[in-house]
Amino acid sequence: xxxxxxxxxxxxxxxxxxxxxxxxxxxxxxxxxxxxxxxxxxxxxxxxxxxxxxxxxxxxxxxxxxxxxxxxxxxxxxxxxxxxxxxxxxxxxxxxxxxxxxxxxxxxxxxxxxxxxxxxxxxxxxxxxxxxxxxxxxxxxxxxxxxxxxxxxxxxxxxxxxxxxxxxxxxxxxxxxxxxxxxxxxxxxxxxxxxxxxxxxxxxxxxxxxxxxxxxxxxxxxxxxxxxxxxxxxxxxxxxxxxxxxxxxxxxxxxxxxxxxxxxxxxxxxxxxxxxxxxxxxxxxxxxxxxxxxxxxxxxxxxxxxxxxxxxxxxxxxxxxxxxxxxxxxxxxxxxxxxx
Numbered sequence: 001x002x003x004x005x006x007x008x009x010x011x012x013x014x015x016x017x018x019x020x021x022x023x024x025x026x027x028x029x030x031x032x033x034x035x036x037x038x039x040x041x042x043x044x045x046x047x048x049x050x051x052x053x054x055x056x057x058x059x060x061x062x063x064x065x066x067x068x069x070x071x072x073x074x075x076x077x078x079x080x081x082x083x084x085x086x087x088x089x090x091x092x093x094x095x096x097x098x099x100x101x102x103x104x105x106x107x108x109x110x111x112x113x114x115x116x117x118x119x120x121x122x123x124x125x126x127x128x129x130x131x132x133x134x135x136x137x138x139x140x141x142x143x144x145x146x147x148x149x150x151x152x153x154x155x156x157x158x159x160x161x162x163x164x165x166x167x168x169x170x171x172x173x174x175x176x177x178x179x180x181x182x183x184x185x186x187x188x189x190x191x192x193x194x195x196x197x198x199x200x201x202x203x204x205x206x207x208x209x210x211x212x213x214x215x216x217x218x219x220x221x222x223x224x225x226x227x228x229x230x231x232x233x234x235x236x237x238x239x240x241x242x243x244x245x246x247x248x249x250x251x252x253x254x255x256x257x258x259x260x261x262x263x264x265x266x267x268x269x270x271x272x273x274x275x276x277x278x279x280x281x282x283x284x285x286x287x288x289x290x291x292x293x294x295x296x297x298x299x300x301x302x303x304x305x306x307x308x309x310x311x312x313x314x315x316x317x318x319x320x321x322x323x324x325x326x327x328x329x330x331x332x333x334x335x336x337x338x339x340x
Contacts, residue, residue, distance in 0.1 A: 021120055023119060028089075029090075034086040035088060035091075041082050041101070043080050043098075044077075044078055045078055047078065050075060056104075060100070064100070067097065067117065068087035068090075069093055069094060070084075071097070071101075080101040096116055099123045100113055100116050103116060103172055103174070108165055108172050113174075115163075121174060121176070122176070126171040126183075126184055127169060128187060129168075141193065142166060145187065145196060147196070156196065159182075159200065159204065160175060161175050171183075182199075185199070198227050205223055205224055205225070
């Protein structure tokens with residue numbers, strides 16, 4: 001049977017941008033009635049954000065009231081809540097409001113966070129705390145994402161057209177969907193010990209290739225750099241002759257004496273004849289002694305931080321000036337003697 005759906009559409013002209021996102025207006029709500037159910041989202045925020053959120057509370061309320069969303073700041077529980085009201089006309093507004101409070105909780109400044117209410121802007125909060133167990137290594141890799149004077153982060157923002165904020169164990173990003181996908185890939189690979197500079201080089205090449213229309217339908221893999229992981233063999237430290245001479249032992253035709261067994265050592269110490277409860281008690285006592293010894297060492301190390309540094313003796317300004325005058329007189333006298 002011949003298809004009948006391919007008919008001429010006089011309204012579908014080439015000048016129409018089918019990918020353009022049209023703003024949702026109150027007239028677009030066909031029913032005109034409020035939503036049947038109330039939707040709400042709650043987000044907790046850290047205590048150090050309390051003062052800032054209290055200062056910008058009115059600005060957030062005014063921005064969300066235009067969308068018909070109610071904003072509640074609870075300082076007792078340390079939470080922010082957004083709800084739909086009878087004036088809400090856009091179904092996606094509550095999701096944008098949820099993203100807004102999420103960004104505010106992650107230390108994104110309000111002027112930047114309000115951009116999330118636009119239709120062509122999305123956000124992504126990337127958790128980076130679970131990638132590395134060692135704290136020092138985690139801090140180094142997070143700093144690698146920032147770069148010297150924040151240059152690496154600025155380069156990523158320019159190439160992905162996203163706003164990126166590294167805060168604690170999370171990385172907050174705002175921008176177009178395509179850019180957010182690249183940001184997540186770069187951040188996760190950075191925490192997996194892949195330097196961001198490799199991705200930055202790749203993104204720069206892609207941006208140059210996108211400007212050439214003749215390469216639009218070709219494979220770009222031949223232009224992109226292929227970075228391979230190199231396992232560089234480290235040189236082992238050379239053994240000196242003195243160490244070699246020390247290790248050499250005199251040759252003896254007799255085999256070495258037999259080492260005592262564990263049971264023999266227990267019989268010698270008397271532990272073999274003890275009951276199970278006594279053995280456990282002795283083990284606990286040994287552990288307790290080791291803990292106390294380690295605690296004493298730790299306390300000594302901590303006490304070093306509280307030892308006051310040696311300060312120079314206080315000298316008043318008058319005494320200092322007198323000393324300086326005397327030193328000058330001595331130098332002059334020494335110079336005069338040298339000239340004579």
